[in-house]
Amino acid sequence: MxxxxxxxxxxxxxxxxxxxxxxxxxxxxxxxxxxxxxERELAELLGVKRTELRRSLAVLEREGQLWRQVGxxxxxxxxxxxxxxxxxLAERSNPLQVMRARIGLExxxxxxxxxxxxxxxxxxxxxxxxxxxxxATWREYxxxxxxxxxxxxxxxHNPILLALLETLNAVRxxxxxxxxxxxxxxxxxxxxxxxxxxxxxxAIAHREAAAAADGMxxxxxxxxxxxxxxxx
Amino acid sequence: MxxxxxxxxxxxxxxxxxxxxxxxxxxxxxxxxxxxxxERELAELLGVKRTELRRSLAVLEREGQLWRQVGxxxxxxxxxxxxxxxxxLAERSNPLQVMRARIGLExxxxxxxxxxxxxxxxxxxxxxxxxxxxxATWREYxxxxxxxxxxxxxxxHNPILLALLETLNAVRxxxxxxxxxxxxxxxxxxxxxxxxxxxxxxAIAHREAAAAADGMxxxxxxxxxxxxxxxx
DNA sequence: ACTGCAACCATTCGAGAATTGGTTGCGCCA
DNA sequence: TGGCGCAACCAATTCTCGAATGGTTGCAGT
Numbered sequence: 001m002x003x004x005x006x007x008x009x010x011x012x013x014x015x016x017x018x019x020x021x022x023x024x025x026x027x028x029x030x031x032x033x034x035x036x037x038x039e040r041e042l043a044e045l046l047g048v049k050r051t052e053l054r055r056s057l058a059v060l061e062r063e064g065q066l067w068r069q070v071g072x073x074x075x076x077x078x079x080x081x082x083x084x085x086x087x088x089l090a091e092r093s094n095p096l097q098v099m100r101a102r103i104g105l106e107x108x109x110x111x112x113x114x115x116x117x118x119x120x121x122x123x124x125x126x127x128x129x130x131x132x133x134x135x136a137t138w139r140e141y142x143x144x145x146x147x148x149x150x151x152x153x154x155x156x157h158n159p160i161l162l163a164l165l166e167t168l169n170a171v172r173x174x175x176x177x178x179x180x181x182x183x184x185x186x187x188x189x190x191x192x193x194x195x196x197x198x199x200x201x202x203a204i205a206h207r208e209a210a211a212a213a214d215g216m217x218x219x220x221x222x223x224x225x226x227x228x229x230x231x232x
Numbered sequence: 233m234x235x236x237x238x239x240x241x242x243x244x245x246x247x248x249x250x251x252x253x254x255x256x257x258x259x260x261x262x263x264x265x266x267x268x269x270x271e272r273e274l275a276e277l278l279g280v281k282r283t284e285l286r287r288s289l290a291v292l293e294r295e296g297q298l299w300r301q302v303g304x305x306x307x308x309x310x311x312x313x314x315x316x317x318x319x320x321l322a323e324r325s326n327p328l329q330v331m332r333a334r335i336g337l338e339x340x341x342x343x344x345x346x347x348x349x350x351x352x353x354x355x356x357x358x359x360x361x362x363x364x365x366x367x368a369t370w371r372e373y374x375x376x377x378x379x380x381x382x383x384x385x386x387x388x389h390n391p392i393l394l395a396l397l398e399t400l401n402a403v404r405x406x407x408x409x410x411x412x413x414x415x416x417x418x419x420x421x422x423x424x425x426x427x428x429x430x431x432x433x434x435a436i437a438h439r440e441a442a443a444a445a446d447g448m449x450x451x452x453x454x455x456x457x458x459x460x461x462x463x464x
Numbered sequence: 465a466c467t468g469c470a471a472c473c474a475t476t477c478g479a480g481a482a483t484t485g486g487t488t489g490c491g492c493c494a
Numbered sequence: 495t496g497g498c499g500c501a502a503c504c505a506a507t508t509c510t511c512g513a514a515t516g517g518t519t520g521c522a523g524t
Binding site: 038057068070072073160 | 483485
């Protein structure tokens with residue numbers, strides 16, 4: 001992170017402008033978002049040239065009292081966290097980190113599903129697991145598997161967690177996944193996920209929250225182990 | 233959910249158009265996103281009037297074979313999940329659900345922080361906890377508390393979970409929170425969070441992943457209990 | 465009274481202009 | 495000749511307006 005010094009460093013002579021600017025910030029009625037007038041206007045308002053004003057703004061920015069962005073403007077206060085550029089997020093992540101995120105989220109979803117799921121949602125879950133078993137190809141299996149996990153998230157009846165999982169899935173689809181499975185083969189009949197899913201559905205159906213969460217945690221841990229190659 | 237019947241119900245006489253449309257869907261080369269020509273074009277292509285075509289489209293939409301949106305177009309396949317309208321999400325959520333989401337996310341973050349945190353990050357955590365203790369008002373306390381939790385998320389070194397937590401926090405800021413605390417008072421010296429935070433920092437500093445996750449879980453559980461009013 | 469049709473409506477997208485913070489190069493003054 | 499300010503220019507963002515598109519309504523014809 002080399003801090004390219006493109007503008008002249010602040011000199012001592014400009015402190016007058018800085019205090020003038022601080023005075024303006026204290027006096028002026030800023031809009032809700034803390035945006036202050038564009039540099040060209042503000043310079044004229046304060047009776048200074050733009051270059052001079054920019055030096056003071058640079059100081060305040062380094063102090064963290066305001067932040068600026070090209071095309072947007074200058075704002076007082078801390079820079080708001082940028083949320084969710086999925087493409088960028090996918091680039092900076094790897095499949096293992098995605099699994100960690102799933103392990104963080106989905107057990108809690110299973111727990112809530114055990115508490116809140118309706119009878120119809122539980123029935124759908126059982127059907128989806130059966131469909132996983134009957135899948136003729138890996139691709140088809142994965143489609144049903146995705147719907148299985150999504151159904152649990154819906155059954156949790158927590159819109160926030162549901163939205164977070166959907167975001168996570170969007171990232172998941174975007175990260176370059178390790179080895180694609182051969183598309184012509186079908187999952188083996190003793191694939192661990194079948195039993196895993198079974199346990200989870202049972203726990204939810206019997207309203208055993210802790211068991212549902214634990215089942216989901218173990219299931220995802222199994223998936224992660226395969227992903228790492230611990231049991232390929 | 234009353235299904236306002238704005239258009240005429242499908243009659244039996246239109247099955248001809250429906251099969252014609254199905255034939256087109258099978259034969260035509262659709263673009264990657266499954267979008268098919270606008271209704272006006274498609275009607276002319278099939279030699280049908282728009283009204284008639286729309287009746288068939290309505291049938292297929294009800295069957296889930298395609299979805300339509302004003303200004304966008306008509307697409308084959310299931311409707312993609314809309315992700316993350318934070319304002320809308322905040323409306324459909326309540327503080328309790330936010331807490332549930334935090335309980336799902338943050339213990340895992342604490343666990344990963346215990347594994348991945350750098351010495352500097354751990355030191356910052358300790359400083360933030362001290363700042364919480366020294367806060368002169370509830371408002372100041374909450375600012376440091378937020379930074380404390382954010383710092384743990386950063387120390388986890390998992391960009392996905394970090395982004396999810398930031399999203400969650402955006403929702404948290406947007407939901408109408410219960411009773412605001414009196415802004416002139418300061419948190420009592422024996423506020424449970426101080427000890428909670430202490431335990432979490434210790435666990436992370438000693439690289440005890442399970443203890444860190446458990447500490448965070450208990451901490452948030454305490455917060456939720458206060459929120460409900462179980463121990464006000 | 466029912467049906468079909470064309471005009472109209474609300475929403476979305478896209479191209480291009482306008483805005484705004486960031487940078488460069490020319491010229492003025494010492 | 496060197497340092498400094500100024501205006502023009504650059505790139506990122508937002509604004510604006512028109513076209514496109516699915517949804518609705520009112521009118522005419524039978």
